[in-house]
Amino acid sequence: MPASLAYNSSGSDTNPDPFLLTPILNLPPSFGSAYVGETFSCTLCANHDVPPPPDTPLSATTVASPGGAAPQTPAAQKRKYTRDVRIEAEMKTPGSGGTVQKLVLGPVGTDSGEGGDGDGNGDGETMGTDLEPGQTLQRIVNFDLKEEGNHVLAVTVSYYEATETSGRTRTFRKLYQFICKGSLIVRTKVSPLLDLGPRLHTHPDASKKRRGRRRRRRRWAMEAQLENCSEDVMQLERVALDLEPGLCYADCNWEVSGSAKPVLHPGEVEQCCFVVEEDGEGKPGEDKDGRIVFGVLGIGWRSEMGNKGYLSTGKLGTRVAR
Known part of the structure:
Protein backbone atom coordinates (compact mmCIF):
# COMPACT_ATOMS: atom_id res chain seq x y z
CA MET A 1 0.00 0.00 0.00
CA PRO A 2 1.67 3.27 -1.09
CA ALA A 3 1.96 5.81 1.71
CA SER A 4 0.22 8.51 -0.33
CA LEU A 5 -3.03 6.55 -0.70
CA ALA A 6 -5.74 6.57 1.93
CA TYR A 7 -5.98 3.37 3.98
CA ASN A 8 -9.31 2.42 5.50
CA SER A 9 -9.03 0.20 8.56
CA SER A 10 -11.95 -2.01 9.50
CA GLY A 11 -10.59 -2.69 12.99
CA SER A 12 -11.53 -0.54 15.97
CA ASP A 13 -8.09 -0.70 17.60
CA THR A 14 -5.66 1.12 15.31
CA ASN A 15 -2.80 1.05 17.83
CA PRO A 16 -2.43 -2.52 19.13
CA ASP A 17 1.19 -1.93 20.18
CA PRO A 18 1.30 1.50 21.88
CA PHE A 19 4.30 3.74 21.38
CA LEU A 20 6.71 3.89 24.32
CA LEU A 21 5.94 7.47 25.36
CA THR A 22 2.52 8.15 23.89
CA PRO A 23 0.08 6.31 21.61
CA ILE A 24 0.56 9.10 19.06
CA LEU A 25 3.78 9.18 17.04
CA ASN A 26 5.89 12.20 17.99
CA LEU A 27 8.05 13.98 15.41
CA PRO A 28 10.95 16.30 16.33
CA PRO A 29 9.83 19.93 16.71
CA SER A 30 12.11 21.02 13.85
CA PHE A 31 10.93 18.33 11.45
CA GLY A 32 10.73 19.87 7.99
CA SER A 33 13.51 22.42 8.52
CA ALA A 34 16.10 22.64 5.76
CA TYR A 35 19.76 23.48 6.33
CA VAL A 36 22.68 24.37 4.10
CA GLY A 37 24.82 21.30 3.43
CA GLU A 38 21.95 18.83 3.62
CA THR A 39 19.93 17.27 0.80
CA PHE A 40 16.31 18.33 0.48
CA SER A 41 14.31 15.18 -0.26
CA CYS A 42 10.59 14.66 -0.70
CA THR A 43 8.16 12.40 -2.53
CA LEU A 44 5.81 13.83 -5.14
CA CYS A 45 2.60 11.85 -5.60
CA ALA A 46 -0.06 12.16 -8.29
CA ASN A 47 -3.02 10.06 -7.15
CA HIS A 48 -5.90 8.95 -9.36
CA ASP A 49 -8.52 9.28 -6.64
CA VAL A 50 -11.56 8.81 -8.87
CA PRO A 51 -13.39 5.72 -7.56
CA PRO A 52 -13.60 2.82 -10.01
CA PRO A 53 -16.94 2.48 -11.84
CA PRO A 54 -19.40 0.23 -10.01
CA ASP A 55 -20.12 -3.19 -11.41
CA THR A 56 -23.21 -3.02 -13.60
CA PRO A 57 -25.72 -5.81 -12.88
CA LEU A 58 -27.01 -7.89 -15.77
CA SER A 59 -30.48 -6.43 -15.35
CA ALA A 60 -29.23 -2.84 -15.73
CA THR A 61 -31.09 -0.65 -18.16
CA THR A 62 -29.33 -0.24 -21.48
CA VAL A 63 -29.42 2.74 -23.79
CA ALA A 64 -29.77 2.14 -27.50
CA SER A 65 -27.18 3.83 -29.66
CA PRO A 66 -28.17 5.55 -32.89
CA GLY A 67 -27.40 3.77 -36.12
CA GLY A 68 -28.07 0.34 -34.76
CA ALA A 69 -24.82 0.10 -32.74
CA ALA A 70 -24.55 -2.16 -29.75
CA PRO A 71 -26.39 -0.83 -26.70
CA GLN A 72 -24.31 0.72 -23.91
CA THR A 73 -24.89 1.08 -20.20
CA PRO A 74 -24.86 4.59 -18.64
CA ALA A 75 -21.72 3.71 -16.64
CA ALA A 76 -19.86 2.77 -19.82
CA GLN A 77 -20.82 6.04 -21.48
CA LYS A 78 -19.32 8.10 -18.61
CA ARG A 79 -16.10 6.15 -18.17
CA LYS A 80 -12.98 8.33 -18.29
CA TYR A 81 -9.38 7.19 -18.59
CA THR A 82 -6.27 8.95 -17.25
CA ARG A 83 -3.36 8.53 -19.63
CA ASP A 84 0.17 9.84 -20.04
CA VAL A 85 0.58 11.18 -16.48
CA ARG A 86 3.81 13.14 -15.97
CA ILE A 87 5.35 14.89 -12.96
CA GLU A 88 7.96 17.61 -13.45
CA ALA A 89 9.71 19.73 -10.82
CA GLU A 90 11.81 22.88 -10.78
CA MET A 91 13.65 24.65 -7.97
CA LYS A 92 14.19 28.38 -7.59
CA THR A 93 17.03 29.37 -5.24
CA PRO A 94 17.94 32.80 -3.78
CA GLY A 95 20.98 33.18 -6.01
CA SER A 96 19.33 32.09 -9.25
CA GLY A 97 17.63 35.41 -9.96
CA GLY A 98 14.66 34.84 -12.22
CA THR A 99 15.83 31.47 -13.54
CA VAL A 100 14.80 28.06 -12.25
CA GLN A 101 16.63 24.76 -12.22
CA LYS A 102 14.89 21.72 -13.67
CA LEU A 103 15.23 18.71 -11.37
CA VAL A 104 15.87 15.08 -12.28
CA LEU A 105 13.29 12.91 -10.56
CA GLY A 106 13.24 9.26 -9.59
CA PRO A 107 12.32 6.49 -9.18
CA VAL A 108 10.29 5.48 -12.23
CA GLY A 109 7.13 3.43 -12.07
CA THR A 110 3.54 3.30 -10.91
CA ASP A 111 2.69 1.94 -7.49
CA SER A 112 -0.66 0.47 -6.60
CA GLY A 113 -2.13 -1.85 -4.04
CA GLU A 114 -1.34 -4.87 -6.22
CA GLY A 115 2.10 -3.65 -7.23
CA GLY A 116 3.25 -1.12 -9.78
CA ASP A 117 3.87 -1.61 -13.45
CA GLY A 118 6.92 0.67 -13.69
CA ASP A 119 9.94 -0.66 -15.53
CA GLY A 120 12.51 1.35 -13.52
CA ASN A 121 14.66 2.08 -16.57
CA GLY A 122 14.82 5.86 -16.13
CA ASP A 123 12.43 6.75 -18.96
CA GLY A 124 9.91 8.42 -16.65
CA GLU A 125 11.28 11.88 -17.44
CA THR A 126 10.10 11.66 -21.07
CA MET A 127 7.40 8.96 -21.00
CA GLY A 128 4.04 9.29 -19.30
CA THR A 129 2.30 6.66 -17.20
CA ASP A 130 -1.30 5.46 -17.46
CA LEU A 131 -3.13 5.36 -14.13
CA GLU A 132 -6.15 3.27 -13.27
CA PRO A 133 -8.51 4.42 -10.50
CA GLY A 134 -6.84 3.97 -7.11
CA GLN A 135 -3.28 4.04 -8.48
CA THR A 136 -0.57 6.62 -7.86
CA LEU A 137 2.49 7.91 -9.69
CA GLN A 138 5.39 8.79 -7.40
CA ARG A 139 8.65 10.62 -7.96
CA ILE A 140 11.43 11.52 -5.52
CA VAL A 141 13.13 14.92 -5.40
CA ASN A 142 16.74 15.18 -4.20
CA PHE A 143 18.31 18.63 -4.18
CA ASP A 144 21.58 19.67 -2.51
CA LEU A 145 21.07 22.85 -0.50
CA LYS A 146 23.94 25.31 -0.94
CA GLU A 147 22.38 28.69 -0.15
CA GLU A 148 20.56 30.27 2.76
CA GLY A 149 17.24 31.92 2.08
CA ASN A 150 13.91 31.32 0.41
CA HIS A 151 13.55 28.31 -1.92
CA VAL A 152 10.53 27.56 -4.11
CA LEU A 153 9.76 24.06 -5.42
CA ALA A 154 7.45 24.20 -8.44
CA VAL A 155 5.67 20.94 -9.33
CA THR A 156 3.75 20.47 -12.59
CA VAL A 157 1.45 17.51 -13.24
CA SER A 158 0.07 16.91 -16.72
CA TYR A 159 -2.16 14.11 -18.01
CA TYR A 160 -4.52 13.22 -20.84
CA GLU A 161 -8.14 12.71 -19.86
CA ALA A 162 -9.78 10.44 -22.41
CA THR A 163 -13.23 9.00 -22.98
CA GLU A 164 -14.37 6.48 -25.56
CA THR A 165 -14.88 9.21 -28.15
CA SER A 166 -12.75 12.23 -27.17
CA GLY A 167 -10.08 13.55 -24.85
CA ARG A 168 -8.17 16.60 -23.68
CA THR A 169 -4.89 17.43 -21.94
CA ARG A 170 -5.03 18.81 -18.42
CA THR A 171 -2.25 20.48 -16.43
CA PHE A 172 -2.03 21.86 -12.93
CA ARG A 173 0.87 23.42 -11.05
CA LYS A 174 1.64 23.83 -7.35
CA LEU A 175 4.31 25.87 -5.56
CA TYR A 176 5.93 24.84 -2.28
CA GLN A 177 8.03 27.39 -0.42
CA PHE A 178 10.56 26.73 2.36
CA ILE A 179 13.41 28.55 4.09
CA CYS A 180 16.94 27.15 4.09
CA LYS A 181 18.95 28.07 7.19
CA GLY A 182 22.61 27.93 8.11
CA SER A 183 23.82 24.73 9.78
CA PRO A 198 64.43 17.68 5.37
CA ARG A 199 62.70 14.37 4.72
CA LEU A 200 65.14 11.58 3.90
CA HIS A 201 64.83 9.86 0.52
CA THR A 202 64.67 6.07 0.69
CA HIS A 203 64.88 5.53 -3.06
CA PRO A 204 68.33 4.26 -4.15
CA ASP A 205 68.24 6.34 -7.34
CA ALA A 206 67.97 9.68 -5.51
CA SER A 207 70.58 11.90 -7.13
CA LYS A 208 73.17 14.01 -5.34
CA LYS A 209 71.74 17.07 -7.05
CA ARG A 210 68.33 16.35 -5.52
CA ARG A 211 69.86 15.86 -2.08
CA GLY A 212 71.68 19.16 -2.33
CA ARG A 213 68.41 21.04 -2.82
CA ARG A 214 66.77 19.71 0.32
CA ARG A 215 65.49 22.37 2.64
Whole structure:
Protein backbone atom coordinates (compact mmCIF):
# COMPACT_ATOMS: atom_id res chain seq x y z
CA MET A 1 0.00 0.00 0.00
CA PRO A 2 1.67 3.27 -1.09
CA ALA A 3 1.96 5.81 1.71
CA SER A 4 0.22 8.51 -0.33
CA LEU A 5 -3.03 6.55 -0.70
CA ALA A 6 -5.74 6.57 1.93
CA TYR A 7 -5.98 3.37 3.98
CA ASN A 8 -9.31 2.42 5.50
CA SER A 9 -9.03 0.20 8.56
CA SER A 10 -11.95 -2.01 9.50
CA GLY A 11 -10.59 -2.69 12.99
CA SER A 12 -11.53 -0.54 15.97
CA ASP A 13 -8.09 -0.70 17.60
CA THR A 14 -5.66 1.12 15.31
CA ASN A 15 -2.80 1.05 17.83
CA PRO A 16 -2.43 -2.52 19.13
CA ASP A 17 1.19 -1.93 20.18
CA PRO A 18 1.30 1.50 21.88
CA PHE A 19 4.30 3.74 21.38
CA LEU A 20 6.71 3.89 24.32
CA LEU A 21 5.94 7.47 25.36
CA THR A 22 2.52 8.15 23.89
CA PRO A 23 0.08 6.31 21.61
CA ILE A 24 0.56 9.10 19.06
CA LEU A 25 3.78 9.18 17.04
CA ASN A 26 5.89 12.20 17.99
CA LEU A 27 8.05 13.98 15.41
CA PRO A 28 10.95 16.30 16.33
CA PRO A 29 9.83 19.93 16.71
CA SER A 30 12.11 21.02 13.85
CA PHE A 31 10.93 18.33 11.45
CA GLY A 32 10.73 19.87 7.99
CA SER A 33 13.51 22.42 8.52
CA ALA A 34 16.10 22.64 5.76
CA TYR A 35 19.76 23.48 6.33
CA VAL A 36 22.68 24.37 4.10
CA GLY A 37 24.82 21.30 3.43
CA GLU A 38 21.95 18.83 3.62
CA THR A 39 19.93 17.27 0.80
CA PHE A 40 16.31 18.33 0.48
CA SER A 41 14.31 15.18 -0.26
CA CYS A 42 10.59 14.66 -0.70
CA THR A 43 8.16 12.40 -2.53
CA LEU A 44 5.81 13.83 -5.14
CA CYS A 45 2.60 11.85 -5.60
CA ALA A 46 -0.06 12.16 -8.29
CA ASN A 47 -3.02 10.06 -7.15
CA HIS A 48 -5.90 8.95 -9.36
CA ASP A 49 -8.52 9.28 -6.64
CA VAL A 50 -11.56 8.81 -8.87
CA PRO A 51 -13.39 5.72 -7.56
CA PRO A 52 -13.60 2.82 -10.01
CA PRO A 53 -16.94 2.48 -11.84
CA PRO A 54 -19.40 0.23 -10.01
CA ASP A 55 -20.12 -3.19 -11.41
CA THR A 56 -23.21 -3.02 -13.60
CA PRO A 57 -25.72 -5.81 -12.88
CA LEU A 58 -27.01 -7.89 -15.77
CA SER A 59 -30.48 -6.43 -15.35
CA ALA A 60 -29.23 -2.84 -15.73
CA THR A 61 -31.09 -0.65 -18.16
CA THR A 62 -29.33 -0.24 -21.48
CA VAL A 63 -29.42 2.74 -23.79
CA ALA A 64 -29.77 2.14 -27.50
CA SER A 65 -27.18 3.83 -29.66
CA PRO A 66 -28.17 5.55 -32.89
CA GLY A 67 -27.40 3.77 -36.12
CA GLY A 68 -28.07 0.34 -34.76
CA ALA A 69 -24.82 0.10 -32.74
CA ALA A 70 -24.55 -2.16 -29.75
CA PRO A 71 -26.39 -0.83 -26.70
CA GLN A 72 -24.31 0.72 -23.91
CA THR A 73 -24.89 1.08 -20.20
CA PRO A 74 -24.86 4.59 -18.64
CA ALA A 75 -21.72 3.71 -16.64
CA ALA A 76 -19.86 2.77 -19.82
CA GLN A 77 -20.82 6.04 -21.48
CA LYS A 78 -19.32 8.10 -18.61
CA ARG A 79 -16.10 6.15 -18.17
CA LYS A 80 -12.98 8.33 -18.29
CA TYR A 81 -9.38 7.19 -18.59
CA THR A 82 -6.27 8.95 -17.25
CA ARG A 83 -3.36 8.53 -19.63
CA ASP A 84 0.17 9.84 -20.04
CA VAL A 85 0.58 11.18 -16.48
CA ARG A 86 3.81 13.14 -15.97
CA ILE A 87 5.35 14.89 -12.96
CA GLU A 88 7.96 17.61 -13.45
CA ALA A 89 9.71 19.73 -10.82
CA GLU A 90 11.81 22.88 -10.78
CA MET A 91 13.65 24.65 -7.97
CA LYS A 92 14.19 28.38 -7.59
CA THR A 93 17.03 29.37 -5.24
CA PRO A 94 17.94 32.80 -3.78
CA GLY A 95 20.98 33.18 -6.01
CA SER A 96 19.33 32.09 -9.25
CA GLY A 97 17.63 35.41 -9.96
CA GLY A 98 14.66 34.84 -12.22
CA THR A 99 15.83 31.47 -13.54
CA VAL A 100 14.80 28.06 -12.25
CA GLN A 101 16.63 24.76 -12.22
CA LYS A 102 14.89 21.72 -13.67
CA LEU A 103 15.23 18.71 -11.37
CA VAL A 104 15.87 15.08 -12.28
CA LEU A 105 13.29 12.91 -10.56
CA GLY A 106 13.24 9.26 -9.59
CA PRO A 107 12.32 6.49 -9.18
CA VAL A 108 10.29 5.48 -12.23
CA GLY A 109 7.13 3.43 -12.07
CA THR A 110 3.54 3.30 -10.91
CA ASP A 111 2.69 1.94 -7.49
CA SER A 112 -0.66 0.47 -6.60
CA GLY A 113 -2.13 -1.85 -4.04
CA GLU A 114 -1.34 -4.87 -6.22
CA GLY A 115 2.10 -3.65 -7.23
CA GLY A 116 3.25 -1.12 -9.78
CA ASP A 117 3.87 -1.61 -13.45
CA GLY A 118 6.92 0.67 -13.69
CA ASP A 119 9.94 -0.66 -15.53
CA GLY A 120 12.51 1.35 -13.52
CA ASN A 121 14.66 2.08 -16.57
CA GLY A 122 14.82 5.86 -16.13
CA ASP A 123 12.43 6.75 -18.96
CA GLY A 124 9.91 8.42 -16.65
CA GLU A 125 11.28 11.88 -17.44
CA THR A 126 10.10 11.66 -21.07
CA MET A 127 7.40 8.96 -21.00
CA GLY A 128 4.04 9.29 -19.30
CA THR A 129 2.30 6.66 -17.20
CA ASP A 130 -1.30 5.46 -17.46
CA LEU A 131 -3.13 5.36 -14.13
CA GLU A 132 -6.15 3.27 -13.27
CA PRO A 133 -8.51 4.42 -10.50
CA GLY A 134 -6.84 3.97 -7.11
CA GLN A 135 -3.28 4.04 -8.48
CA THR A 136 -0.57 6.62 -7.86
CA LEU A 137 2.49 7.91 -9.69
CA GLN A 138 5.39 8.79 -7.40
CA ARG A 139 8.65 10.62 -7.96
CA ILE A 140 11.43 11.52 -5.52
CA VAL A 141 13.13 14.92 -5.40
CA ASN A 142 16.74 15.18 -4.20
CA PHE A 143 18.31 18.63 -4.18
CA ASP A 144 21.58 19.67 -2.51
CA LEU A 145 21.07 22.85 -0.50
CA LYS A 146 23.94 25.31 -0.94
CA GLU A 147 22.38 28.69 -0.15
CA GLU A 148 20.56 30.27 2.76
CA GLY A 149 17.24 31.92 2.08
CA ASN A 150 13.91 31.32 0.41
CA HIS A 151 13.55 28.31 -1.92
CA VAL A 152 10.53 27.56 -4.11
CA LEU A 153 9.76 24.06 -5.42
CA ALA A 154 7.45 24.20 -8.44
CA VAL A 155 5.67 20.94 -9.33
CA THR A 156 3.75 20.47 -12.59
CA VAL A 157 1.45 17.51 -13.24
CA SER A 158 0.07 16.91 -16.72
CA TYR A 159 -2.16 14.11 -18.01
CA TYR A 160 -4.52 13.22 -20.84
CA GLU A 161 -8.14 12.71 -19.86
CA ALA A 162 -9.78 10.44 -22.41
CA THR A 163 -13.23 9.00 -22.98
CA GLU A 164 -14.37 6.48 -25.56
CA THR A 165 -14.88 9.21 -28.15
CA SER A 166 -12.75 12.23 -27.17
CA GLY A 167 -10.08 13.55 -24.85
CA ARG A 168 -8.17 16.60 -23.68
CA THR A 169 -4.89 17.43 -21.94
CA ARG A 170 -5.03 18.81 -18.42
CA THR A 171 -2.25 20.48 -16.43
CA PHE A 172 -2.03 21.86 -12.93
CA ARG A 173 0.87 23.42 -11.05
CA LYS A 174 1.64 23.83 -7.35
CA LEU A 175 4.31 25.87 -5.56
CA TYR A 176 5.93 24.84 -2.28
CA GLN A 177 8.03 27.39 -0.42
CA PHE A 178 10.56 26.73 2.36
CA ILE A 179 13.41 28.55 4.09
CA CYS A 180 16.94 27.15 4.09
CA LYS A 181 18.95 28.07 7.19
CA GLY A 182 22.61 27.93 8.11
CA SER A 183 23.82 24.73 9.78
CA LEU A 184 27.43 25.33 10.83
CA ILE A 185 29.63 28.33 11.52
CA VAL A 186 33.30 27.56 10.82
CA ARG A 187 36.09 29.73 12.23
CA THR A 188 39.76 28.95 11.52
CA LYS A 189 43.09 30.13 12.88
CA VAL A 190 46.59 29.30 11.57
CA SER A 191 49.76 29.55 13.69
CA PRO A 192 53.35 28.78 12.59
CA LEU A 193 55.29 25.91 14.21
CA LEU A 194 58.99 25.11 14.31
CA ASP A 195 60.34 23.89 10.99
CA LEU A 196 61.27 20.23 10.50
CA GLY A 197 64.45 18.89 8.99
CA PRO A 198 64.43 17.68 5.37
CA ARG A 199 62.70 14.37 4.72
CA LEU A 200 65.14 11.58 3.90
CA HIS A 201 64.83 9.86 0.52
CA THR A 202 64.67 6.07 0.69
CA HIS A 203 64.88 5.53 -3.06
CA PRO A 204 68.33 4.26 -4.15
CA ASP A 205 68.24 6.34 -7.34
CA ALA A 206 67.97 9.68 -5.51
CA SER A 207 70.58 11.90 -7.13
CA LYS A 208 73.17 14.01 -5.34
CA LYS A 209 71.74 17.07 -7.05
CA ARG A 210 68.33 16.35 -5.52
CA ARG A 211 69.86 15.86 -2.08
CA GLY A 212 71.68 19.16 -2.33
CA ARG A 213 68.41 21.04 -2.82
CA ARG A 214 66.77 19.71 0.32
CA ARG A 215 65.49 22.37 2.64
CA ARG A 216 63.74 22.51 5.96
CA ARG A 217 60.02 21.84 5.89
CA ARG A 218 57.67 24.47 7.24
CA ARG A 219 54.80 23.56 9.56
CA TRP A 220 51.62 25.23 10.76
CA ALA A 221 48.92 24.44 13.31
CA MET A 222 45.46 25.01 11.91
CA GLU A 223 42.62 25.22 14.41
CA ALA A 224 38.97 25.03 13.39
CA GLN A 225 36.02 25.93 15.57
CA LEU A 226 32.74 24.33 14.49
CA GLU A 227 29.56 25.85 15.94
CA ASN A 228 26.14 24.26 15.49
CA CYS A 229 23.92 27.21 14.52
CA SER A 230 20.94 25.03 13.54
CA GLU A 231 17.96 24.01 15.65
CA ASP A 232 18.83 20.30 15.48
CA VAL A 233 21.27 18.05 17.26
CA MET A 234 24.04 16.84 14.94
CA GLN A 235 26.80 14.25 15.17
CA LEU A 236 30.05 15.04 13.40
CA GLU A 237 31.03 12.22 11.07
CA ARG A 238 34.20 13.47 9.45
CA VAL A 239 36.41 16.56 9.44
CA ALA A 240 39.25 16.47 6.92
CA LEU A 241 41.48 18.70 4.81
CA ASP A 242 41.76 18.55 1.04
CA LEU A 243 45.21 20.06 0.54
CA GLU A 244 47.01 21.57 -2.41
CA PRO A 245 50.00 19.72 -3.95
CA GLY A 246 53.19 19.97 -1.90
CA LEU A 247 51.43 19.76 1.47
CA CYS A 248 50.37 17.03 3.89
CA TYR A 249 48.72 17.08 7.29
CA ALA A 250 48.33 15.15 10.55
CA ASP A 251 44.89 14.79 12.11
CA CYS A 252 44.77 15.57 15.85
CA ASN A 253 41.07 14.88 16.45
CA TRP A 254 38.76 12.12 17.70
CA GLU A 255 39.55 9.59 14.97
CA VAL A 256 43.21 9.50 16.05
CA SER A 257 42.47 9.21 19.77
CA GLY A 258 39.70 6.65 19.26
CA SER A 259 37.13 8.86 20.99
CA ALA A 260 33.43 8.85 20.20
CA LYS A 261 32.17 11.09 17.44
CA PRO A 262 31.24 14.51 18.85
CA VAL A 263 27.56 15.32 19.31
CA LEU A 264 26.70 19.01 19.03
CA HIS A 265 23.49 20.43 20.43
CA PRO A 266 22.27 23.79 19.10
CA GLY A 267 24.79 26.48 20.01
CA GLU A 268 27.55 24.06 21.05
CA VAL A 269 31.10 24.24 19.68
CA GLU A 270 33.72 21.61 18.76
CA GLN A 271 37.42 22.47 18.49
CA CYS A 272 39.47 20.66 15.82
CA CYS A 273 43.19 20.85 15.09
CA PHE A 274 45.47 19.82 12.21
CA VAL A 275 49.22 20.06 11.72
CA VAL A 276 49.95 21.09 8.13
CA GLU A 277 53.46 20.72 6.74
CA GLU A 278 55.35 20.67 3.48
CA ASP A 279 55.86 17.15 2.18
CA GLY A 280 59.38 17.86 0.92
CA GLU A 281 58.57 16.76 -2.63
CA GLY A 282 57.64 20.18 -3.92
CA LYS A 283 57.07 23.76 -2.87
CA PRO A 284 53.45 24.76 -2.22
CA GLY A 285 52.09 27.56 -4.34
CA GLU A 286 51.89 31.12 -3.08
CA ASP A 287 49.67 34.03 -4.06
CA LYS A 288 51.04 37.31 -5.36
CA ASP A 289 50.71 38.78 -1.87
CA GLY A 290 52.79 35.97 -0.35
CA ARG A 291 49.92 33.87 0.97
CA ILE A 292 50.26 30.08 1.01
CA VAL A 293 47.02 28.33 0.09
CA PHE A 294 46.44 25.13 2.08
CA GLY A 295 43.19 23.90 0.55
CA VAL A 296 39.64 23.41 1.80
CA LEU A 297 38.20 21.96 4.99
CA GLY A 298 35.35 19.47 4.59
CA ILE A 299 32.88 18.71 7.39
CA GLY A 300 30.39 15.84 7.32
CA TRP A 301 27.65 15.17 9.86
CA ARG A 302 24.33 13.44 10.51
CA SER A 303 21.21 15.01 11.96
CA GLU A 304 19.09 13.38 14.66
CA MET A 305 16.83 12.00 11.91
CA GLY A 306 19.88 10.40 10.26
CA ASN A 307 20.10 12.82 7.34
CA LYS A 308 23.60 13.38 6.00
CA GLY A 309 25.09 16.84 5.66
CA TYR A 310 28.33 18.11 4.18
CA LEU A 311 29.98 21.52 3.99
CA SER A 312 33.30 22.66 2.57
CA THR A 313 34.97 25.98 3.27
CA GLY A 314 36.65 28.27 0.81
CA LYS A 315 40.39 28.17 0.23
CA LEU A 316 42.25 28.37 3.55
CA GLY A 317 45.83 29.53 4.00
CA THR A 318 48.23 31.87 5.77
CA ARG A 319 50.61 34.69 4.99
CA VAL A 320 54.31 33.87 4.95
CA ALA A 321 56.67 36.08 6.90
CA ARG A 322 59.38 37.50 4.66
